[in-house]
Amino acid sequence: MTKTPMPEQDPNVRNKNFKEVTLGYTAEMAINEAQRCMQCKKPKCVEGCPVNIRIPEFIAKVAEGDFAAAYEIITSTNALPALSGRVCPQETQCESKCVRGVKGEPVAIGRLERFVADWYRENVNAMPEKVPSNGIKVAVVGSGPSGLTCASELAKKGYEVSIFEALHTAGGVLVYGIPEFRLPKAIVANEVEKLKAQGVTVMTDMVIGKVLSIDELFEELGFKAVFVGSGAGLPMFMHIPGEALKGVCSANEYLTRINLMKAYKEEYDTPILHSKAAAIIGGGNVAMDAARCAKRMGAEKVYIVYRRGEAEMPARLEEQHHAKEEGIEFMTLTNPVEILGGEDGRVNGMKCIKMELGEPDESGRRRPVAIPGSEYVLDVDTVIMSIGTSPNPLIRTTTAGLEANKRGCLIVNEDTMQTTKDGVYAGGDAVTGAATVILAMGAGKKAAASIDEYIKAKA
Ligand code: FAD
Numbered sequence: 001m002t003k004t005p006m007p008e009q010d011p012n013v014r015n016k017n018f019k020e021v022t023l024g025y026t027a028e029m030a031i032n033e034a035q036r037c038m039q040c041k042k043p044k045c046v047e048g049c050p051v052n053i054r055i056p057e058f059i060a061k062v063a064e065g066d067f068a069a070a071y072e073i074i075t076s077t078n079a080l081p082a083l084s085g086r087v088c089p090q091e092t093q094c095e096s097k098c099v100r101g102v103k104g105e106p107v108a109i110g111r112l113e114r115f116v117a118d119w120y121r122e123n124v125n126a127m128p129e130k131v132p133s134n135g136i137k138v139a140v141v142g143s144g145p146s147g148l149t150c151a152s153e154l155a156k157k158g159y160e161v162s163i164f165e166a167l168h169t170a171g172g173v174l175v176y177g178i179p180e181f182r183l184p185k186a187i188v189a190n191e192v193e194k195l196k197a198q199g200v201t202v203m204t205d206m207v208i209g210k211v212l213s214i215d216e217l218f219e220e221l222g223f224k225a226v227f228v229g230s231g232a233g234l235p236m237f238m239h240i241p242g243e244a245l246k247g248v249c250s251a252n253e254y255l256t257r258i259n260l261m262k263a264y265k266e267e268y269d270t271p272i273l274h275s276k277a278a279a280i281i282g283g284g285n286v287a288m289d290a291a292r293c294a295k296r297m298g299a300e301k302v303y304i305v306y307r308r309g310e311a312e313m314p315a316r317l318e319e320q321h322h323a324k325e326e327g328i329e330f331m332t333l334t335n336p337v338e339i340l341g342g343e344d345g346r347v348n349g350m351k352c353i354k355m356e357l358g359e360p361d362e363s364g365r366r367r368p369v370a371i372p373g374s375e376y377v378l379d380v381d382t383v384i385m386s387i388g389t390s391p392n393p394l395i396r397t398t399t400a401g402l403e404a405n406k407r408g409c410l411i412v413n414e415d416t417m418q419t420t421k422d423g424v425y426a427g428g429d430a431v432t433g434a435a436t437v438i439l440a441m442g443a444g445k446k447a448a449a450s451i452d453e454y455i456k457a458k459a
């Protein structure tokens, strides 16, 4: 009735290191779990997967112990299974539809996907063959999951693909946001190496909109189409008093310093907030990651401060569970109203107000309402804002003809991912706002197919 458990590090050990929390299935565990699949004739799980992985087929191969065949089946629709097996919210996608879940726990589809991908990397790790070039150049802006997928799909069709990435390492949120203990960076690096083997050129430290414009990519460098997968990395703040104090930062900055700039490693000299007591504002995956990092960086007290209740938290249940096990305290129905500063200009407490849930708002969730007179001061020296992000305006403000909606997201034709500018396609968080890895991958794949049609139609 229940999933085969996956071994993981003890909470009191792992909250002091950055090694991966979950340790993955052994072959025996994977075969056991795969045997729970009932091989449904009309598999509901596949409908729940945004990229329609042929789930029962790959699970059947795992049950037979033919892991190489399982890998081939998964990668026929999903190029990055080691990533999605780790970070996809399976509980609201494939696993939420699995019939096994009606009277017990669903089949652990995500864990099996991860097992197959890890087995392949550790035992085969064949680099893909380079397809002969058709001589046509396509540019991809951003190396997150949407850009990596789009580049891979186009390279498979023979295009000469160049990725332009603003940061010094490729991978997008997979390297700068999601911590090592949830997604080891060696796995992302392996995927980037596979892309290079396919003939894709990856150029880092290339901020499009500053170093080169989109128009220059077309007119001076001869690219025939451009895919924009620049994500949604611009953090939002609450605009409450005290946000300019030392000791306040966005979760994106905090996580970038730790993950991309390796502040957790002794041999790196990355400046980072060393907190005794940190409050993370927000209840999403990003907030959980920031809280769990703060704990590992040595904070004695780490609070998640969230204005709604625990049932409304958008973070994956697994992340909430792991955070609690690691000693993070959840302060729900609580909202910050002011960050207090000491004479040294540093954070010295945060004034909060208690909330209750009122009528549902436009998102369908019950609206949090402040309880008058319930203010109190939480003793913290660090405040990390994690209340959402939006796309950086740089690309759209430096590209004539590229239109965005009022949230700053690029407008595309959803069937083709074509933007309002001829030859420019977009996908992932740059179009949807902050969403998920698998949706970004799906958008990159769809855009690659449209770019191929667009170029062929022009030829
Ligand atoms: P990104 O991954 O954001 O990549 C965009 C890339 O474009 C970046 O590398 C950026 O540097 C680059 N770029 C931006 N502007 C320019 C420019 N002008 N020129 C050149 N390059 C540029 N999703 C899940 O499914 N599961 C999770 O568990 C999960 N956890 C998350 C945890 C954190 C901390 C964060 C921040 C997000 C998380 N997400 C998770 C969301 C997920 O990571 C994103 O939805 C996904 O990465 C979006 O992919 P993307 O390709 O659109 O953009």
Ligand code: SF4
Binding pocket: 036, 037, 038, 039, 040, 043, 044, 045, 046, 055, 056, 059, 097, 098, 099, 100, 107, 109
């Ligand atoms: Fe197997 Fe569940 Fe999919 Fe049925 S719904 S095929 S039991 S994974």
